[in-house]
Amino acid sequence: QVQLQESGPGLVKPSETLSLTCAVSGYSISSGYYWGWIRQPPGKGLEWIGSIYHSGSTYYNPSLKSRVTISVDTSKNQFSLKLSSVTAADTAVYYCARSRWGYMDVWGKGTTVTVSS
Amino acid sequence: DIQMTQSPSTLSASVGDRVTITCRASQSISSWLAWYQQKPGKAPKLLIYKASSLESGVPSRFSGSGSGTEFTLTISSLQPDDFATYYCQQYNSYLRTFGQGTKVEIK
Numbered sequence: 413q414v415q416l417q418e419s420g421p422g423l424v425k426p427s428e429t430l431s432l433t434c435a436v437s438g439y440s441i442s443s444g445y446y447w448g449w450i451r452q453p454p455g456k457g458l459e460w461i462g463s464i465y466h467s468g469s470t471y472y473n474p475s476l477k478s479r480v481t482i483s484v485d486t487s488k489n490q491f492s493l494k495l496s497s498v499t500a501a502d503t504a505v506y507y508c509a510r511s512r513w514g515y516m517d518v519w520g521k522g523t524t525v526t527v528s529s
Numbered sequence: 530d531i532q533m534t535q536s537p538s539t540l541s542a543s544v545g546d547r548v549t550i551t552c553r554a555s556q557s558i559s560s561w562l563a564w565y566q567q568k569p570g571k572a573p574k575l576l577i578y579k580a581s582s583l584e585s586g587v588p589s590r591f592s593g594s595g596s597g598t599e600f601t602l603t604i605s606s607l608q609p610d611d612f613a614t615y616y617c618q619q620y621n622s623y624l625r626t627f628g629q630g631t632k633v634e635i636k
Binding site for chain 2: 448457458459460463471473474507509512513514515516517519520521522
């Protein structure tokens with residue numbers, strides 16, 4: 413069965429870069445589908461950050477596009493998120509997910525990232 | 530951006546009730562709509578895709594309908610496990626957007 417697991421620092425200082433990785437098991441990223449990141453600030457709703465195909469083709473939320481980079485490493489069967497110049501507004505639970513034709517059918521458990529000095 | 534608006538924001542219901550949640554899109558999204566269930570501290574779970582297709586393993590008491598700009602999620606007989614927050618999400622546009630969520634509470 414397909415499983416996704418996020419990893420990365422739980423605490424990031426303001427103005428620094430948030431870096432997360434999503435390890436995929438039970439399915440080869442190279443086989444297809446898009447792979448994406450979604451976040452949820454404390455007590456709030458879901459915000460789509462962006463997605464990547466195994467070829468490296470990406471698309472991002474325009475509201476974050478200037479600060480976001482999503483990359484894929486097919487040899488490790490994982491993909492990553494980098495969000496630069498973070499502020500307290502970037503504090504959230506970050507989820508990685510498989511995007512099956514645009515909707516997310518498999519999600520990681522999520523990882524909490526707090527932006528604070 | 531396509532804005533997704535859910536109503537109500539909160540819904541109080543009892544076990545056995547029929548529950549309906551509405552999601553409206555700011556422009557037509559054909560049937561490119563998904564519904565998710567989220568419980569506190571957990572990741573969202575896909576329930577419905579393409580407006581009315583039930584995801585494998587999801588109980589048949591969940592159903593979805595609609596097209597264009599208006600959609601509904603119906604729970605035919607609310608069960609204790611169904612108290613949660615529900616989100617709609619459009620994927621007509623490359624910029625995926627979610628509704629603000631509907632919390633289903635115990636009455």
